[in-house]
Amino acid sequence: MARSRPASRWTLLFSLVVLLGCMVIPGWTVKHENFKTCAQSGFCRRNRDFADNASAKGEAWSSPYELDPATVHFKDGHLTGVLIKTTANEKVLLPLTVSFLESGAARVVVDEEKRLKGDIELRHDSKANKKRYDEAEKWVIVGGLEVSKSATLNAQAETGFTQVLYGPGDKFQAVIRHAPFGVDFQRDGQTHVQLNHQGLLNLEHWRPKVDRPEGEEAGEDESTWWEETFGGNTDSKPRGPESVGLDITFPGYDHVFGIPEHADSLSLKETRGGSGNHKEPYRMYNSDVFEYELNSPMTLYGAIPFMQAHRKSSTVGVFWLNAAETWVDIVKSTTSPNPLSLGASSKTNTQTHWFSEAGRIDLFVFLGPSPKEISKTYGELTGYTQLPQHFAIGYHQCRWNYVTDEDVKEVDAKFDKYQIPYDVIWLDLEYTDDRKYFTWEPLTFPNPTGMQEKLDESERKLVVLIDPHIKKEEGYFVQEELNKKNFAVRNKDGDVYEGWCWPGASNWVDCFNPAVISWWNSLHKYDRFKGSLSNLFIWNDMNEPSVFNGPETTMPKDNMHYGDWEHRDIHNVNGITLVNATYQALLERKKGEVRRPFILTRSYYAGAQRMAAMWTGDNQATWGHLAASLPMVLNNGISGFPFAGADVGGFFHNPDKDLLTRWYQAGIWYPFFRAHAHIDTRRREPYLISEPHRTIISQAIRLRYQLLPAWYTAFHEASVNGIPIVRPQYYVYPDDEEGFAIDDQLYLGATGLLAKPVVAENANTADIYISDDEKYYDYFDFTVYQGAGKRHTVPAPQEKVPLLIQGGHIIPRKDRPRRSSGLMRWDPYTLVVTLDKNGEADGSLYVDDGETFNYERGGYIHRRFHFRESVLSSEDLGAKGPKTAEYLKTMDGVTVERVVIVDPPKEWREKSSVTVVEDGAKTSSAAPLEYYKQQGKKASYAVVKKPNVGIGKTWRIEF
Numbered sequence: 001m002a003r004s005r006p007a008s009r010w011t012l013l014f015s016l017v018v019l020l021g022c023m024v025i026p027g028w029t030v031k032h033e034n035f036k037t038c039a040q041s042g043f044c045r046r047n048r049d050f051a052d053n054a055s056a057k058g059e060a061w062s063s064p065y066e067l068d069p070a071t072v073h074f075k076d077g078h079l080t081g082v083l084i085k086t087t088a089n090e091k092v093l094l095p096l097t098v099s100f101l102e103s104g105a106a107r108v109v110v111d112e113e114k115r116l117k118g119d120i121e122l123r124h125d126s127k128a129n130k131k132r133y134d135e136a137e138k139w140v141i142v143g144g145l146e147v148s149k150s151a152t153l154n155a156q157a158e159t160g161f162t163q164v165l166y167g168p169g170d171k172f173q174a175v176i177r178h179a180p181f182g183v184d185f186q187r188d189g190q191t192h193v194q195l196n197h198q199g200l201l202n203l204e205h206w207r208p209k210v211d212r213p214e215g216e217e218a219g220e221d222e223s224t225w226w227e228e229t230f231g232g233n234t235d236s237k238p239r240g241p242e243s244v245g246l247d248i249t250f251p252g253y254d255h256v257f258g259i260p261e262h263a264d265s266l267s268l269k270e271t272r273g274g275s276g277n278h279k280e281p282y283r284m285y286n287s288d289v290f291e292y293e294l295n296s297p298m299t300l301y302g303a304i305p306f307m308q309a310h311r312k313s314s315t316v317g318v319f320w321l322n323a324a325e326t327w328v329d330i331v332k333s334t335t336s337p338n339p340l341s342l343g344a345s346s347k348t349n350t351q352t353h354w355f356s357e358a359g360r361i362d363l364f365v366f367l368g369p370s371p372k373e374i375s376k377t378y379g380e381l382t383g384y385t386q387l388p389q390h391f392a393i394g395y396h397q398c399r400w401n402y403v404t405d406e407d408v409k410e411v412d413a414k415f416d417k418y419q420i421p422y423d424v425i426w427l428d429l430e431y432t433d434d435r436k437y438f439t440w441e442p443l444t445f446p447n448p449t450g451m452q453e454k455l456d457e458s459e460r461k462l463v464v465l466i467d468p469h470i471k472k473e474e475g476y477f478v479q480e481e482l483n484k485k486n487f488a489v490r491n492k493d494g495d496v497y498e499g500w501c502w503p504g505a506s507n508w509v510d511c512f513n514p515a516v517i518s519w520w521n522s523l524h525k526y527d528r529f530k531g532s533l534s535n536l537f538i539w540n541d542m543n544e545p546s547v548f549n550g551p552e553t554t555m556p557k558d559n560m561h562y563g564d565w566e567h568r569d570i571h572n573v574n575g576i577t578l579v580n581a582t583y584q585a586l587l588e589r590k591k592g593e594v595r596r597p598f599i600l601t602r603s604y605y606a607g608a609q610r611m612a613a614m615w616t617g618d619n620q621a622t623w624g625h626l627a628a629s630l631p632m633v634l635n636n637g638i639s640g641f642p643f644a645g646a647d648v649g650g651f652f653h654n655p656d657k658d659l660l661t662r663w664y665q666a667g668i669w670y671p672f673f674r675a676h677a678h679i680d681t682r683r684r685e686p687y688l689i690s691e692p693h694r695t696i697i698s699q700a701i702r703l704r705y706q707l708l709p710a711w712y713t714a715f716h717e718a719s720v721n722g723i724p725i726v727r728p729q730y731y732v733y734p735d736d737e738e739g740f741a742i743d744d745q746l747y748l749g750a751t752g753l754l755a756k757p758v759v760a761e762n763a764n765t766a767d768i769y770i771s772d773d774e775k776y777y778d779y780f781d782f783t784v785y786q787g788a789g790k791r792h793t794v795p796a797p798q799e800k801v802p803l804l805i806q807g808g809h810i811i812p813r814k815d816r817p818r819r820s821s822g823l824m825r826w827d828p829y830t831l832v833v834t835l836d837k838n839g840e841a842d843g844s845l846y847v848d849d850g851e852t853f854n855y856e857r858g859g860y861i862h863r864r865f866h867f868r869e870s871v872l873s874s875e876d877l878g879a880k881g882p883k884t885a886e887y888l889k890t891m892d893g894v895t896v897e898r899v900v901i902v903d904p905p906k907e908w909r910e911k912s913s914v915t916v917v918e919d920g921a922k923t924s925s926a927a928p929l930e931y932y933k934q935q936g937k938k939a940s941y942a943v944v945k946k947p948n949v950g951i952g953k954t955w956r957i958e959f
């Protein structure tokens, strides 16, 4: 939900207006005046000015930072030293640590000595922590910090340099220049990432405010140093200016991806103006942006300051671990070929410039060389995607709001009547008693347990909204406990902070406090959240946090959190601290009942993937928003948070039938597949749509359900190695330059399924780009497409989802339509086999109970399917554990009921049966084979009926 009104329009009338249900939707575009431009943000402007000054000086510019060689020590994988920043009147000491990690990543940390020692004074009697914020890693980093045992100083370093060899086979090297300070990261002798190459390193050190006599000018422009006002709110800045900035250059790289969340293309654009470029830097300052705009570097609800640079056959990356407001400028420069060196081609360098308002410089550098290695190493640090409960990958039906418990039951019954599968129905905030979370509105939801029990009959779930703002109302038990225990966020004067949100006057729970986690935990127990059952899960919204009357619709930066950190220091991790608390709470709502939590979060930071799914917030029912959802979801995936989706149908406004239909056909490719709608929109549950659209939408949802085994396998892969669930073209074909900027088609896991949803009005074809010279088959009729490095036009009438299968794959499916995914648990499988040029195919399947953590103790099935020399076989990829035998027993009766082989060898025309050999069986058996001849451009195919081999068993089918 979450569709906040801009502060200026927030009035007491608001709730009245909602009650009357006649809220007028004003413009369709974002209110730019509610959000800062770079020029309106003091530190952004200062860092850009600093960059402009440097580039104006050109060769004459020299960065004022030096590494003092006398301080350099290298021990046990850590290089330490002191950077000296020389200003007109002082030398500022900045401790530096460069750690070389076993994973091949390197970490560069720069802090400020005076701040570390607490040797500064705060203005306005502030009680804020004197250190630079150094606890982001507590919320973000979960591993991967083991230092390399083999990293060594390079004895052959040039004078004025310290060089460290590290990484796999010592193929990486950090070349650290002392003066001016800079680092070149090399792989195989070639430089891939450069720090301070352009001399934009800038750490605004602490200094006292000097009150000058009237008329005396300060040496520098101090207008944004001590105080900043925006939208009627003044930030008191008790520590003065304290930003950190650094330029990071990727020589020879012309694409950079990542740094979500922005409604923009996958390949990030330049940001310093010029045709087709942005004028503003990409901003990361988690915000509730009402009616956000497309093709924009504006900030949105979440932030992951992780970037990949990609060129043919090489991917590298950086992760800027800083929780404060952050902006990134991107400029690409082309170095012309030297006219004397024949054959040399021009090359593009991508120069990025990162700056954050506060905190330390804490940067991880990844040298790849492939996108998969980057995903793995980054995932080791921030954690891999949570393997969700199986229901969570089905279809979610949401709207603001289902108005009564009877309404919920009726929607549930209608889905059954029209035979449309779904797994989860959602309640937005109106289920609560007067917007008090952990309560139910007594008149409209008198029987919440009856409602959940009804849903449970078809293994369906309920998700309800719980937000971090707590209504300020006497007698509300959550509010009373919050205050009694001192668990609320405070303002700069130390009083409980009060702002406006859905309930009106509210306080905010401060999840940075470890004691809050156990309290939050207790609130979710069945005996405290009365009326909640075990099939209820949680949606954490508005956790940027959204504050209707706050600056930029969020909290004042000088608010105070646990640990005496200013809101400025922690803003971007604020959202995940709530999710973290909710995750702990859902783990064990009743003693002994341990289930995987399901949480949807709107605000996020790196690490959120361990705990939650995300959606792209309050989009609009337009074709543009439908199109934008694909690069946004893909970008989240490569940035380590692949359990992502957009509101199907568009949140604001009413989609027409064509748009809604196409949106479902696209939405089935979001890892998180949920329809949602604003309170002012017309009802649009799929069964309400007139024919033929209803049937087309139902078929799309059924296609999702048919492929759930492939989806769950892709989720599993993401959960063990960080590979995105849906993958963009460059990720799958990192050597094919033609595909690097393509962000409107996607691959599902490693299945070879290539989808290109239709996102344009009235389109009835889709041009799918194919990178290699394998055959690709239309998923539905096996029409063959072949030809590398070009686009192929595929028919896409309204009823059709453009979808190809690459040759060489084995895809597990379940073909029997059911009401929910839970009811498909014991259904048999179909395997679809497409052969590659060598007549071989590969695939895999992961399956477990979809609910508990028993998979961590061997309670799962993981098979590899292989087709080679006319034999289809199933081998075990799993490792045995204490729960293996028990799980296999429950799956004993689950078999493969059908094998479809597309484009089989011609000789199969003569065959009428195959031989089935199951491990442990005394004899082999025969199963019938039916051959279907090629027709026109459609490939032939053969079907093995009822081989009935066990899904958890080792077997062979001989053709």
Ligand SMILES: *[C@@H]1O[C@H](CO)[C@@H](O)[C@H](O)[C@H]1NC(C)=O
Pocket (backbone or CB within 6 Å): 046, 047, 049, 050, 053, 219, 220, 221
């Ligand atoms: C940029 O240069 C101008 C003119 O020399 C100076 O006044 C200003 O302080 C500089 N800005 C920064 C951020 O270095």
Ligand SMILES: *[C@@H]1O[C@H](CO)[C@@H](O)[C@H](O)[C@H]1NC(C)=O
Pocket (backbone or CB within 6 Å): 138, 139, 580, 581, 583, 610, 611
């Ligand atoms: C939640 O935060 C705590 C404290 O930082 C941490 O120990 C725990 O691992 C986090 N939980 C998850 C699921 O990341």
